[in-house]
Amino acid sequence: MKKYRDQWRDMVVAALQGLAAETNVSGLDITSLVVETPPKPELGDFAFPLFPFARVFRKAPPAIAAEVARRVSVMPGVGGMGAVVAAGPYVNVKLTPAPVIDDILAAIAAQGEAYGRSGALAAQRVMLEFSCPNTNKPLHLGHLRNDALGESLSRIFTAAGATLRKVNLINDRGVHICKSMLAYQMFGAGTTPASEGVKGDHFVGSYYVKYAQHAKDHPEAEEEVRQMLRKWEEGDPAVVALWKTMNAWVTEGIAQSYKRTGISFDQVYFESDIYKLGRSEILAGIQKGLFQKDPDGSVWVDLTDRGMEREVLLRSDGTSLYLTQDIGVAIQRSKDWPFDRLIYVVASEQRHHFHVLFAVLELLGFPWAANLHHLAYGMVNLPEGKMKSREGTVVDADDLLDELEKLALDEIKAKEREDDVGDLSRTAQEIALGALNYWLLQVTAVKDMTFDPKESISFNGNTGPYLQYTGARISSMLRKFEERKSQYSAGAYSSAALSLPEEWEIAKALALFPETVVTAARELNPSVLTTYLFELCKSFSRYYQDHPVLRNEDAGLVQSRIALVRGMERVVRNGLELLGIPFLEAM
């Protein structure tokens, strides 16, 4: 669609310049000419508001609009492209649909899976960090939002042409891990996830909970934990062995969850490998006078001239902090895989941390420090209220997925679709995932949100399953067409047959897909795509409700509408892929 928009913009620009030249007006600022979509389709396909030019022409906008419309309408070749009319202060353009429809449908058919991909960000190497689980408990609802955002953005960036690298950082060391380990030593009695038939992350998580209960009336436990951490750092064989065993259980469990939700990474960093990084950079920074050592031995950075505080970089005993480590990791990454941008998908609670991190890296003089970005996302609550780990109201990711799958399964059964669906449990899983990812991505990242499992799985409304349903209906239509193909062989595709306003609306929307992907990437916002796809599907549902695709006497009409349906199928398929929502051919 961009092509056409630019074409018409150029013509309007030429008209304005022509008018300026003839009336001896100078100082025309053409950058203030914007193209927008009229609020109602009847008004046209593009609109140019001319308010900004009133001053320079000393004329009322409607008068300018009338003059511009007149000039554009007599430009060579305009007749075949479309009509141009003034509507008050606006110049509206109504495209001639047929050639545009031909163009769009041909492009989709030719590009197939690649339709929607572009080179818009071709020069960019983008590293995207997300998920970053702890190895002391299973994933919860918050991780699901993180993962959905990270995975979807990675696909969107890739589609927009960027070279993208997904990285994960597993927090597999520290006091929280030792707590589970200590509790397991005390109460584990040699059991394993296998012996108990429990997923590894849940197994270990249960000991984390047991520790918390134990520590309530055993204050000395805290000291034992610290001792254990010390032993771990010293490489005590027994402690390290237990740590390895329990970490393996958790990471295996988390890997299963990733598989279930379609999450993957190009590189995984382990905190246990890299937690010592950063220290040397801090020490070097002291030499350069960037940081100061206090009398007690702690090292600080003064950020007050940036409106921030003084922050600790090294403890008085010389050891690193989380911040120190993140400094080291960023530097390491810039060496491992030099990037143009590094985006961290991390909950908004850590805004301050990243503020400081980025400031320190800038102080250290890394040129890439200006291209670090914290994609902060808000909390996910349930209709019942907030998640609070202390009150045990944290929603476990696997449990939630189980619940969604059950709801989906119930729905399939209620509609008596078991026989049509193929693999029943797989379909339920895919619907559950569609419901989850759509809901999580539909809300702008920075905002806190409410996740309503029942509403998310609903098959009507603004939901993932609704999109999947539209895809399934489209697939069904295309299957039927293939079965009866010979019936329609007398006719041939012709864009002229697609003369309904609904068909024009759909075709235009299909044409907007590639630009929409780029916008989503530019704004780091998958919800741009959810909204786009929902509206596209709604238009299509409305259309086929009233206008039969296959049940037509005119074989040419059938062929033409099928071409449009094929375009729909392609865009829905490619679009859902970018959101991590499975496309279903039947449901």
Next chain:
RNA sequence: GUGCCCAUAGCUCAGCUGGAUAGAGCAUUGGAUUGCGGAUCCAAAGGCCGGAGGUUCGAAUCCUCUUGGGCACGCCA
């Protein structure tokens, strides 16, 4: 207390770099010649865009103040 973020229909959310009468979905009410899967579609009703100023030809959008909510303010991660 200080800083950052959020506030749009009863509920859940869109609203692009300011542009035509602020939009969806859910819920509510009323409809759709047995229909290419009715898991759909249509319609009605529902708003001082938290409030007050300001900038502008023009503000949900930008600025200031204010109210309410969230989060962060550790030699934790």
